[in-house]
Amino acid sequence: MRVSFKWLKELVALDMSPEALAEAMTRAGIPVESVEYLDKGVEGVLVGQLTRIERHPNADKLSVVQVDIGGERPLNVVTAAPGIVVGQKAPVARVGAKLPSESHPSIVLTDFRGVPSEGMLCSAEELGLDPDKLMPHEKEGIYPLPADAVLGENIVRTLGLDDVVLDLELTPNRSDCMGMWNVAREVAAVTGGRLSLPEVTESAAEGEIQDQAWVRVDAADLCPRFSARLVENAHTEPSPAWLKQRLMAMGMRSINNIVDVSNLVMLETNQPLHFYDYDTLAGHGIVARRGLEGERFVTLDGQTRNLTGETLVIADGEKAVGLAGVMGGLNTEVTDQTTKILIEAAWFHPTSIRRTSQAFGLRSEAAQRFEKGIDVTQTKLAADRAAQMLAAIGAGREVTGALDVRGEIEAPPEIRLRLDKINHDLGTQLDGAVVRRFLDALRITVLEERGGSGVGTAGENGAAGGSGGAVDGAGAVGAGGNSARVGAGGNSARAGLPGGVEWLVQPPSWRRDIALEADLVEEAARLYGYDKIGATLPAGGGRQSGSARTPSQKLRRDLAHFMAGQGFLEIVPYSFIHPGHLDRLRVPEGHPWREAVALMNPQSEEQGIMRTTMLPSLLSCAAGNLNRQNRNLRLFEVGKIYRKSPAPEGHPLEIWSLGAVCTGGRPKSWLGGEPKYDFYYLKGVLEALFQKISVRNVRFAPDQEVPGLHPGRCARIEAEGRVLGFVGEIHPKTAGDYELDQRAVVFYLDLEALLAEAGAKTYRPVPRYPALTRDLAVTVPAELPSQEITDAVIELGGALLQEARLFDVYQGEQIAAGSKSLAFSLTWRSPEKTLTDQEVNALQERIESGLGDLFKGQIRGR
Amino acid sequence: MREQLLELKEKAEADLERCVDLEALNEFRVSVLGKKGELTKLLKNMGRLSAEERPVIGQLANEIRDQLETRISRFSETLRDQGIQRQIAGETLDVTLPGTDVRTGGRHLLYQVQEEIEDVFIGMGYSVYEGFEIETDYYNFEVMNLPKDHPARDMQDSFYITPEVLLRTHTSPAQNRAMEAMCPNIPVKIIVPGRVYRRDDDATHSPMFHQVEGLLIDEHVRFSDLKGTLLEFARQMFGPEQRIRLRPSYFPFTEPSAEVDISCVMCHGRGCRTCGGTGWLEILGAGMVHPRVLEMGGYDPGKVTGFAFGLGVDRVTMLKYGLDDLRLLFENDVRFLKQF
Incomplete structure (x- = not known):
């Protein structure tokens, strides 16, 4: 919401800079996002009149112009602007002027091919005017000034640029401040400035209008109040300068006197209005009703709209003429030919407006106000204000009387407010008089007061009436001046809520956001100042x-x-992925990874589904880094994967997982030995990991069926029959699909399964007797998984075999083709005594003969 | 005999000096003082001596033995020192060569910061509680006092799975889940870290980002307690000089509500580009738990009060480390990751 500071000062007595006001408002909960000076630093530009235009003696495209700037000597100005005529008024920047223009930041006496120029005629762009707020003819060439512009006047004043705009960043609960009068009320409450809102004379209930027009409401649930006025003898013309400038400052473009009044009154009162061309209304009346199935009509923007029973529409005696509160119809629009205007000011149900505006994609200024909820008591006031303003600027004549349909209208709630509750919840020690001043400043009606300072019942600020009259500033809360003390650490507030001062209050009709005691506590807090509330720590006693x-x-x-x-x-990585990843990984139908949770409204296909596996994330990250010439990578992620629930209507599953990818190796070193980040490297990391978190009995079993992984280089990881995850090299095809130009290995673990297997760490006595270490080499068929041999060695070794560490695998010379040699380092130890060579020899022989029986294994070196 | 002994001593002392290393010295020692050494041999003739001479010669022999032992041991030390000196001289390393290439890994910056935040609150007695990322409309909105058609739903453009299921737009739904789980016990004293999702994508917004929610429900929790708690957090997180500023704001689930600023971490409040000249940086939203939220969680707002806050981890990270583009955090470029 843009707020003209100049306008605001007409409504509230203010003795502070725009910046100071912005700060005060921000601290009171009406954040001011920016303070914009409309003149943008323009200085020394005056209204001039072109009194003589001559061709430049030495340049075809230049003219020498004599410019009258009032009392002083006229200026001689050289310009290249086309289309200038004698008598025209134009902004002229004198020598020394400053402009917000990059090409001419300041004006100096300049010689143009022998003719000195004492200034410059300015375009809209050179004056820094916002092109969005300009009519087409104003954008091109020298900016046209009206014939009645005062010669020699500072252009800043002429164009209304002597204003400052505060841009309010309103929170959804404070949409009341989309109306200037409410902003003024708020500013008055915060600063203590005296409020003086314009007088609006309430029209008589009965008058000529009753004979000329009618209003009906057929959907009272969606439209509890509908007011209308008539203005006759209307004609359109450009708006007076003050009106244009006011709208411009507020961020709106001037259209003509009639449209501008409609907009201005909306900006004042926060009540959107709609003006109909009375003569185009069949039956000279309107009804608020639900749309009919199959009904169509054309909105002001020329679009045909299909209506439904959900849409609240305004219709005349025959046809739809408007989407209520959202946009009017082309068929009844006010035009240059219009002579009589029906003014509509109604209250439409926020939800209904919200739905209609969403369904049609129309976020009009009106819809934005209706859907946040406006003041239901003000409809007639706004219609009166518009009729009176039209009359005041000579745009028409008021027809007496008003139409005003009232359905069930809820009065603002009556709320109990306890002083102790305020002080308890805030940790303050405010006294009753201070809070009472806050209430008055906010025009919150005090219906009853108990146990207080004897202020008594008060209702003089009759806010709920809303029927007009100037509402004057009463309760002034000085920005800093009140007597309350800060209750820093104050334990008295903790002592519960003994019977103290309390009020029964009713918020003003425009403050629909105040419904509970807590809302009033906030009002007190923000007017008191969050800064003045102390900083304490909760007294929870460490529980x-x-x-x-x-x-x-x-x-x-x-x-x-x-x-x-x-x-x-x-x-x-992101939790969502492109669904195409599953195809890239060649995930078969029916595989759990296909049970993806899909987004209904992703921003792009890249974020189409929640990932069911970490593989795409790991591979994409690896590929991205390889692409950036980072060849040696070790990456991991702890995150979730997601899957549809196996139960039909069940909530989707979220499964914590650990994934890792590595590729390349340790870079070349002068020390030699450059380990590759390959399958066995990653498996080693996993083995250490399992040891670290005490997961025992982990098995790595070959698995050829894992999507995306190399069938010959992939293992399923199990413990106690539970699958913990997988480790494997990326399938060459997948590697190609992800543009990995070197081998990569991944693992991923299901952390819930892992947690179930993670054992407690237990103490085992440190060995007291020395161990004996012996090597054992056995030749077995090459295709036999080494794990089987290891298992057999351990089995055969018995209780005294502490460790069987496989330290060499050999195939080649000295070994029969189709065989491999496995070498183990066996550690023997007894907890009870020092083992002898003879004892160990016997044990080792048992293993050797056992292996011979089981695998036809030949013991090497025998 | 005496002459023989003195002669032996003299010769031994001379020979001793000729030993070139410890091995030779040891051999020498054995040859002189060992069981079959020269001294032992000589003393075998003691029996021939007279009873008067025997103790005198015996004493002399012992003296000579002791002296030789001492000399040998001293010389052995010298030889050892010389050996070490030789070894050292022969095995000098070029200590300027690089060491074995040990590559450090690291946690992602975001999670380092998240864990730091968690630790601050754990220190204040909070428990880490986690909710779901895929939430129902009920938990994400309804019980957060955001009924359907509430205008404030516009503040959070959501990713939907079905009309009733969505990716949580904030960590707040965990508030109600925690209340349901813990009611009627007090206190409820939790922080909720986690991923949240909104339809947004630019230099300061990511469709996925991270929040830490905080919730305290207990008897007599006050707004000033919220302020003190957040001040404590800011000081632990950003330094003991930190100040905070609360500005009135609006969230449907808190009342009163506040936007919370910390003094600018770059300029310490003097005003700079990072803080837009204001000296303050907005880092979180907070407030007293709305009575309706308490009620929907099963607590009686007449008996308990509470405060809640929601902190953007990504934003805190960017501020703490001076990052200018949020997307850096999600690009997973190792050249970025390695820096922390």
């Missing part, structure tokens, strides 16, 4: 509602720190 973190949260944090410690960088 908590749970442990700091849950086991799942701890696990995630531990895993993230572990992965980071291993050298992995954490990534944060």
Whole structure:
């Protein structure tokens, strides 16, 4: 909401700068986003009249113009502007003038091919005028000034640029401040400035209008109040300068006197109006009713609209003439030919307007006000104001009387307000008189007062009436001047709510946001000033509602720190992905990854579904970095994957997961030894991870069926029969699809499964007797998974075998084709004594013969 | 015998000096003082001595043995020192060569900051509570006092799954879930970190971003407690000199409501480009829990009060580290990730 400071000062006595006001309002909950000086720094530009125009002696395209600027000597100005005529009035920038123009920031005496120029004729652009607020003919060439512009006057004054605009960033609850009178009321309450709203003479209920027009409401639930006035002998013409300038400052374009009055009254009262060409209304009357199925009509913007029973429409005796509160119809629009105007001022149900405006995509100024809820008591006042203003500027003559249909109108609520509640909730020690002053300043009617300072019942600020008359400033809350003290740490407020001062109050009709005691507490808080409220800490006695973190949260944090410690960088990809990723990964139909939760209204297909797997995120991140020449990558993510519920109407599942991807290797080093970030590297990280969080008995089983992974280089990770996740190299096809130009390996783990398997860390005594270490090499068929041999070694070794570490795998010379040699380092230890060579030899022989039986394994070195 | 002993001593002392290393020295020691050494051999003839001579010679032999032992041990030290000196001289490293390439990883900046925020509140006795990212209209809006057709729903343009299910637009729905889970117990003292989603995408908005919600419900919770808690947070997070400023605002789920500013982390309140010259940075929204929200959570607003706040982790991160574009946080470029 733009607010003209000049206009505001007509409504409230203000003795402060726009900036100071902006600060005060922001601190009181009406945030001012910006303070804009309309003159944009224009200085030294005057109204001039072109009294002589001659061709430049030495330049075809230039003219030498004599410009009269009132009393002083006329100026000689050289200009290249086309289409200028003698007698025309134009803005002229004198030598020394300042402009908000990049090409001519300041004007100096300039010689144009032998002719000195004492100034410059200005265009709208050079004056910094907003092109959106200009008529087409005003944008081109020298900016045209009206014939009655005063010669020699500062152009800033002539164009109404001697104003400052405060841009209010209104919160949804304060839409009342979309009307200047309400802004003025608020400013008066905050600053203590005296309020002087214009007089509106209430029209008589009965008059000529009753014989000439009618209004009916057939949808009282959606339209509890409908007021109308008539203006005859109307004619359109350009608006007077003050009206134009006021609208311009408020961010609206002047159209003509009649439309401008409609807009201005809306800006004043927050009550949108609609003007109909009376003579085009069949039956000379209008009705508010629901649309009919199949009904169509053309709105002001020329679009044909299909109506439904959901739409509230305004119709005349025959046809629809407007989408109520949203946009009028072309068929009854006020035009240059219009001579009689029916003024509509109604209250439409916010939800209905909101739906209609959304359904038709029309966010008109009117709709924006109706859908936030306006003051139902003001409809007739606004219609009267418009009729009187039209008459005042000579745009027509008022027809006496008004039409005013009133349905059921809820009065503002009566609310109990306790002083102790205010002080308790805020942690303050305000006294009753201060709060009472706040209430009065806000025009909140005090119906009853109990236990107070003897102010007694008061209702003199009859706000609910709304029927007009100047509402004058009464309760002034000085921005800093009140006697309350800050209750910093004040324990008295904690002592509960003993019987104290309390009021029964009724908010003014335009403050529809005040409904509960808590709303009034906020009003008190913001007028008192949030700054003056102390800073204390809750007196909870250190009680908590749970442990700091849950086991799942701890696990995630531990895993993230572990992965980071291993050298992995954490990534944060979006939770949504393009659905095409599933095809890229060749996920078969029926696979759980196909059970994706899809967005109804994604911003783009890139964010079409919630990911069912981390693979696309990991691969995209790897690809993106490879593409940026980061060849050696180790990335991880702790995040969620999402899946439709297996139950028919069940809520979607969110599954915490850990995923990692690596590619490349450690860069070349002078020390040699450049490990690759390959399958076995990543598996090693996983093994360490499982050890770290005490997940025991983890098995890696070959799996050829995992989408996106290499069938020969992929393992399913299990513990106690539960699948924890997968690790594998990216399928060459998938790698191609994601434009990975080098091998990459990933893993992903289901953290819920992992958490279920993560064991408690338990103490085992540190060994007291020395261990014996022996090597064992066995040759077995090459295709046999090494895990089977390892399992057998452990099984055969028995209780004294502490560890069987596979340290070498060999195929080649000295080994039969189709075979491989596995070498283990076996650690033997007894908890009870030092083992002898003989004992260990016997145990080792048991393994050797066992392996021979099981795998036809040959023990090497024998 | 005495002469023989003195001769042996003299010779041994001379030979000792000729030992070139510890091994030679040891051999020498054995050859002189060992079981089959020269001294032992010589003393085998003690029996031939007279009873008067025997103790005298015995004493002399012991003295000589002790002296030699001492000399040997001292010389052994010297040899050891020399050996170490030689070793050192021979194995000097170019300490300016780079070390083994140990690559550090790291947590994402966002989560470092999130964890820091969590830790501040855990220190004040809060528990980390998590809700769902895919929420129902009921939890996301209705119980947050945002009934259907509430104009403030415009403030949060949502991603819908079905007309009744959506990606949460704020972490606030966890407020009600926590209340349901804990009612009628007090206090409810939680923070809710997590991802939230809104239809927005530019340099300062991302369709996915992170919030930390805070909620305290207890007897006698006051607005001043909210202020004190947030001041404490700001100081722990941004430094002990931090100031905060609360401005009246509007959220459907709090009353009174406030926008909370901290003094600018760049200019410390003097006014700069980051804070738009105001000296203040808006970092969170807060307020006293709306009585209807308490009621819908099962608590009696006549008996308990509460405060709630919602903090943008992404924004705090950007401010703390001076990032100018939010998208940096989600591009996952390792050249960015590695910096933290």
